[in-house]
Amino acid sequence: MSDVLLEAKNITMQFGGLKAVDSLAFQVKQGQLAGLIGPNGAGKTTVFNMLTGVYQPTSGAVFLEGQSLQGLKPYEISHRGVTRTFQNIRLFKGLTVLDNVLIAGHQHMRYGLFAALLQTPHFLQSEKDLHDKAMELLKIFHLDTKAHEPSCSLPYGEQRKLEIVRALATDPKIILLDEPAAGMNHSETHHLMETIAKIRDQFKLTVLLIEHDMKLVMGICENIIVLDHGIKIEEGTPQKVQGSQKVIEAYLGVEEGL
Amino acid sequence: MQDFIQHIINGVSLGSIYALIALGYTMVYGILKMINFAHSDVYMVGAFAAYYFARFLGIENNPGIATLITLLVVAMVCCSLLGLAIERLAYRPLRKAPKLNILITAIGVSLFLEYSGQVVFGADPKVFPEVMKDFVLFKIGDVELKSFDITVLLVSVIAMLALEFLIFKTKIGRAMRAVSSNASVASLLGVNPDRIIAFTFIVGSSLAGVGSVLVGMKYPKIDPLMGMMIGLKAFVAAVLGGIGNVGGAVLGALIMGLSEEMVVAYLSSTYRDAFAFGILIIILIFRPAGLLGKYSVEKV
Known part of the structure; x- marks a missing residue:
């Protein structure tokens, strides 16, 4: 338990009739570089919004170092050491x-x-x-x-x-990066990923990143959580995720029997 | 020529009073994107607070620097507390409500203060304490620099420099600019937007307090509706300069003060208000974002 930094316990986010995220549970270990992937509209950014207090989960709760973040405002969560970047730049x-x-x-x-x-x-x-x-x-x-x-x-x-x-x-314990390489070309992306790995080591950070580009995530993440339609469909090492039938189906669609 | 210079001095003096009040409108707009219509009535309450406090201390006929500073402090404190209370009780509960609701609430708070003022203070005008004797301080050629104008200028400039320092050199000023730029992101970076908004109301209202004492000194007749016209003109000044822009509010206020003085001097005092609002109409037609405002086209 001691080396788990961030834990989501069955968090659900419901917007009216739509369940954007459905009882999602995962852990991010201290010092880990974890990835959250999934096709468009899988609910990845919604997860980030719940982790940072922008949304309050409809049910379930987020824990940082074993302490619940339930009901805390975004700035209070930031004070505890969770920070993030945005998919669309918000400077x-x-x-x-x-x-x-x-x-x-x-x-x-x-x-x-x-x-x-x-x-x-x-x-x-x-x-x-x-x-x-x-x-x-x-x-x-x-x-x-x-x-x-x-x-x-x-x-x-x-x-x-x-x-x-x-x-x-903000001197964070964990940094959440929402598609940090969005819109970058191949070499820029490669360079950015090296920098992310570097700062993780230098600042003894834990990193959770959302990424679209599967190759990139496979390159640097140690643990990958795959989300589709708000549900976790796979979790594990890059090798395991890459070979998973469910993940291939989520990304490419199910092959219709001919 | 002497006349002209004299009018410039008077105009700048009037303009700096408008500026003190315009800053309150523009700061609140910058951070909350709402027009705080109650601001001009906060200014009125500041004048009455100073009036009653001076009577309470028995210094209403005791002109001098000490009286000036005492009354400035009293008006600033009372205005800040009132501004803070209005924000907390009237605006904060509506933070997530549509803009129109907040706007209507602001008008309601304004009317509430104006008519409560008539009940509590009485509708009849009162004579503001004599803060300072008006005498000619310097004479350059035929141009007279009177103590009132110098005081108004000095006090306003000090207040504005303090504000400038606060906004651009301190952490709370940076936080104000950040919340004004994007409140939700500021919150994610550890800034508590509610605290910053409350602080903005405190600063804006205390500047109105400064203005109220300076106006009371110059035009010593105060009544519960005294904020209406000056508030409206300060608001025009803020829009003229580009609402939400601190430098713009000061620029707009100086233009308003000078043009008003010139209209009275060279045309007719009948047209002073018509001219002020004429400027507003022209600005809204040709530069809707104001002189220093940025007109942003929404990208699709």
């Missing part, structure tokens, strides 16, 4: 690259309003620490030279990277 567009990262670091800052207005040493020091840490993170992704540009002026691939940097700045 703070009008803000600079650096500001985007700084906001994510706020929860670790403790200074009051008066300290800020009076410019106390404590205020200046904590602003400086936050700034240095943000720049360090940006450097890993080679974004440090663009720190003061508006985030919306970055090319697409770098915006994706910035989302990851921003998520890392």
Whole structure:
């Protein structure tokens, strides 16, 4: 039990008559790089929304380090160490690259309003620490030279990277990546996956990622959960999932008997 | 020429008062995408809070810097508390409701404050305490710089610089910009949007409090409906500059103050309000997003 970081216990999400996710159960172990895959509309993003508190599961609950996250607001879940990126990029567009990262670091800052207005040493020091840490993170992704540009002026691939940097700045225990390679070409994707594996080791993170591209997930994930129509149809190592008849059917359809 | 410069000074002084109030509209709009119609009545309550507190302390005929600062603090505190209460009791329960419901609630809160004000404070105008003596501070040529105008300018500039620092240099300001840009993402990054929204109401309302004391000083007749016209003009100023844009609100307010002063000086005081709203109509036709606002075309 001790090495399970995140656990979903029979979570169900019902929108009116539609069961987007149906009593899904899975575990993500400490330090693991896990993948959540499935065809379009399988409910992958809905799972992420339940894990981060955007949706409250209709039934079932999510546990982080054995503690239930039920009823917590997204910002409270973020404080506990769960963070995410988005399938469609959601940066703070009008803000600079650096500001985007700084906001994510706020929860670790403790200074009051008066300290800020009076410019106390404590205020200046904590602003400086936050700034240095943000720049360090940006450097890993080679974004440090663009720190003061508006985030919306970055090319697409770098915006994706910035989302990851921003998520890392919350100092998470687990990072949920929603199609991090969406819209990237083959070599960019390959490079990104290496970076993800690298940050996992460097920050001692646990990673759960959603991906469409089967090849990519097979390359780096240690455990793969396959979702179809809101139901888990397979789970296991890449080899096991790859050979599974159910998975092939979900992706390619059932062969009609001729 | 001297006249013209004198009018500019008066116009800027009037404009900076509009700016203090316009900032409250624009900040709340920036973060919640709603027009807080009750804002002008928060301003009115600030004036009455200062009035009663001055009488309570017996400093209503005791002009000077100490009186000014005391009344500014009292008005700011009372306005912040009222702004906070309005947000908590009237707007927060409607956070997920359609925008129209919140808009109508805002009008309701505004009417509630105006008419409660008439019941509680009485409908008859009151004389605002003498905060400062109006005398000529400097004279450059024939241009007179009066103590009122200098005070209004100084206090507004300090308040706006503090706001600028708050928004662009502190973590809560960054959080405000983040929530304004995308509240749900900010929440996922550990920012509590409700706290930031409440804080925005506190800041906006306390600026209205500053405005109320400055207006009370300059035009010492206060009544429960005093917020209506100035609120409307500050709102026009915010729209003129591009609602949701802090710099735009100040720019819009200065344009409003100057043009109003010029209309009164060179045309006729009858047209001062007509001119103000004429500007609004023209802006809405030619630049619907305001001078500094960004007009975004929804991508399909």
